[in-house]
Amino acid sequence: MATTVHLADLIAALGGDLLGEAQTPIARIAPLDEADGQSISFLANPKYQAQLAQTQAACVIVAPAFAESATARGADTGVAISAAIVTPDPYLYFARLTQWWAARTRPQAPARVHPSAVIDPSARLGAGVDIGPLAVIEAEVEIGEGARIGPHCVIGQGARIGAGTRLSASVTVGFGCQIGARGIVHSGVVIGADGFGFAPNFKAGDASGWVKIEQLGNVRIGDDVEIGANTCIDRGALADTVLEDGVKLDNQIQIAHNVHIGRHTAIAGCTAIAGSTKIGAFCTIAGAANIVGHLSLADHVHVSAATLISRSISKPGLYSGAYPFEENASWEKNAATLRQLHALRTRLRELEKKNT
Known part of the structure; x- marks a missing residue:
């Protein structure tokens, strides 16, 4: 064209x-x-x-x-x-x-269901849905009008895909999970795998070791969400893992079970968020940040690259630092001091010699 x-x-x-x-x-x-x-x-x-x-x-x-x-x-x-x-x-x-x-x-090709796709008779497809080669649509799935399901995608039993949402090749949506309208999900994404939950059992004479906790929740994703390639979003243990409307996720992000991400928050690649952490709305999290579990981040919190968040953040602002994190202005001053540690150590030794 x-x-x-x-x-x-x-x-x-x-x-x-x-x-x-x-x-x-x-x-x-x-x-x-x-x-x-x-x-x-x-x-x-x-x-x-x-x-x-x-x-x-x-x-x-x-x-x-x-x-x-x-x-x-x-x-x-x-x-x-x-x-x-x-x-x-x-x-x-x-x-x-x-x-x-x-x-x-890049005009879209006319919608069609490829003859190699496997679609359960109980699945409900809206008007204009496109299903690519070798896709699998399990029982009781609902796919909204105009959605496009790429080659080799697997949509688990009872999952729901909203109108106009696009799944690229080889996306997996687990049973019971939901994606809202107008979403974009890139190749290799896994939504609804089991969260990482195990109870230790190492008593003497008991060989069971780690006992799996069945993950009984789902994943609920709002409207206008984009998820980058090879990102994983685990289902909740009891309640659901939630991404609100407008969330943007980069490639290779790990979202653990029961995480809740507020609307219009954007997260860059290789970030990992541990279980049951709640992230507010309009936050930005730069690449390779790590957020430990069971924390809460306020709305409008901005996290610099490679920062480790190890406690909750109640005030909006920019936070930086591998360990420990702190408000960005304070961290920059301390980082400047760290660069001078060798010179400071030399001066300290000279002072100690003078005093002996």
Whole structure:
């Protein structure tokens, strides 16, 4: 499918104030430093302002403060066309542009049920549901209108998939689990495996060792949730594991049993959250963070990469540190001191020598 559009098409679809020629052709979206004369780019972070002055992009999405710079850049770089789309939030505009662009260039194939799919007669499929090759849909499953189930997916007995939700290849949804509407679940995700629960039994003469605790809860996932590849979300031990509306999970995250994640919280890759921890709404957790079990994090808590959270957090803010974690401003001061420990030790030894 031809991808070239005109700036007038973008403005009609997404809005914004256009400075420049409406019929400027755009063939691709590109970073500032890789854009050419048929590219549209964006400036969201002022640290890349120098690239704005040098970019060859035909059009740049900018905030009002950079509108003049965006349209004047042709005088220095020889750019034949130097249009700009001015918007209060260039990054948000860019996000919506990518959605609009993908919808044009990657149209979905017509919905169908592949003949190799195995579907229990009691399963209920809404209108326009697409089922890929070798998918397995077990008894009493409900799949909402327009949902798409990729190849080799397994949907366990009694599970529910909301309208418009998309499961990529090889996703497993365990029995009784629920995913809301408009979700996106990437390949290799496992929803509803058993949580890690065992009772120790190492009495003398008893060889049973660890006794499994059957996990009797489910997983409940709200609307507009996206789950990255190979992430695992365990079912609850008694109550359910819950992800509220709008949660975004990166790849390779472990969500243990009975965790509750509040709405619109975003969690980056390789994070692990132990059982029964409650995370508030609008939180962000950076990559490789670890959160121990049975804690509570307030709304609007932000956790830096590789931070270990070992106690509950009751106040919003940014928290950092491998061990122990603390408020970010205090941690940065202590980290600066840690870098000087060798020099401080040398000075301390010199002082001790003087005093002996």
